Amino acid sequence: MSALYMIVGTLIALGVLVTFHEFGHFWVARRCGVKVLRFSVGFGMPLLRWYDRQGTEFVVAAIPLGGYVKMLDEREGEVPVDQLDQSFNRKSVRQRIAIVAAGPVANFLLALVFFWGLAMLGTEQVRPIIGSVEVGSIAAKAGLSSGQEIVAIDGEPTVGWSAVNLQLIRRLGESGTLQLLVREQGSTADSPRELVLDNWLKGTDEPDPIRSLGIRPWRPALAPILAELDPKGPAQAAGLKTGDRLLALDGQALTDWQQVVDWVRVRPDTKIVLRVERDGAQIDVPVTLAARGKEKVASGYLGAGVKAVDWPPEMLREVSYGPLAAIGEGARRTWTMSVLTLDSLKKMLFGELSVKNLSGPITIAKVAGASAQSGVADFLNFLAYLSISLGVLNLLPIPVLDGGHLLFYLIEWARGRPLSDRVQGWGIQIGISLVVGVMLLALVNDLGRL
Secondary structure, eight states, X not given: OHHHHHHHHHHHHHHHHHHHHHHHHXXXXXXXXXXXXXXXXXXXXXXXXXXXXXXXXXXXXXXXXEEEEEEOOTTSSOOOGGGGGGOGGGSOHHHHHHHHHHHHHHHHHHHHHHHHHHHHHOEEEEOOBEEEEOTTSHHHHTTOOTTOEEEEETXXXXXXXXXXXXXXXXXXXXXXXXXXXXXXXXOOOEEEEXXXXXXXXXXXXXXXXXXXXXXXXXXOOOOOBEEEEOTTSHHHHHTOOTTOEEEEETTEEOSSHHHHHHHHHTOTTOEEEEEEEETTEEEEEEEEOEEESOGGGOEEEOOEEEOOOOOOGGGEEEEOOOHHHHHHHHHHHHHHHHHHHHHHHHHHHTTSSOGGGOOOHHHHHHHHHHHHHHOHHHHHHHHHHHHHHHXXXXXXXXXXXXXXXXXXXHHHHHHSSOOOHHHHHHHHHHHHHHHHHHHHHHHHHHHHHO
């Protein structure tokens, strides 16, 4: 079933985002008087084909990894004399800039619409209350303690842990101070805290911002009673069964499942002994943990889970907006994610963020499937993020991308004449090399995650 969600989710995601991107080019081209020859969603052999009254061919093709809008252009073939005024290359620089920029702009507008809808639907957020603080950690040195609620980070309100994580991600690889506002239990007053960062998580392959500060979010206690087992995991292989209550791990008494998670995570490929209560009897079960992830950042894996419990109502908050307020929230989230995406690319370029965080088509497909399976809201959220990424990446000043064409046209606008065909040809060759290189790197990262 998960494979079906992944296939359907990916096809819907790519279909929607590519169609809107290309429609942006198409709509503005038509408004500028350019004749559009073909509007294609996908590449390769056409699966569906039809024509409109103006002679534009609409195509749904077999390879759903992009799309294109083909316009009448003297550089790509002979144009009849009576249609010269409809040729793209005959339009003013401003019109060509508008046509090229319209694709990425359409992606940003689509993300805004998705965020607007999500803001009106509302979400249930877990209040960012600290459960515990690790001794000697960055958070402990700043005076954070159990029971405090994180109200804001760097001046941005944090209504839930997702907002906390987002604000922390913005500071990855940086040095300086992280400004927090916290509120004590039962208090209405906020007090400031300063966390000192020094090349924080710079170059880390799989950063965990909240945990790296030494913060453990509060969560309801989970009894260490096994409710599910991975059929191919170490727990199943060792003979553990659902219904087993874990009493001790390597002699350490257990009262909460989180103790098991924390212990196992830092012990990949390690043999442990679990004391288990089963049918009223206590037995010791030796288990050899597996390892997940790459060698330097591998974590231990037990292959067991427990039954979830309900959160106390006071630990949750409903966040929703009216139709007008939701427009502002949608615009704010679109801007925030656009800046974060661009900033992350800059940090990768300068080595502040590991390039292994770059994802390719395999990861996108997996996330598409997981978000589709999780529900409509999560899938729309994923579409909004992916649409922003597509918009930002297409605006990068790399020839062959929309941003590269914009760069050429802006230079033409400033000089009063275009760059020579030879210079543009060199630029396109460099651009193709860069794009192919990044795609290969992203694919290698995807395969490494598998």
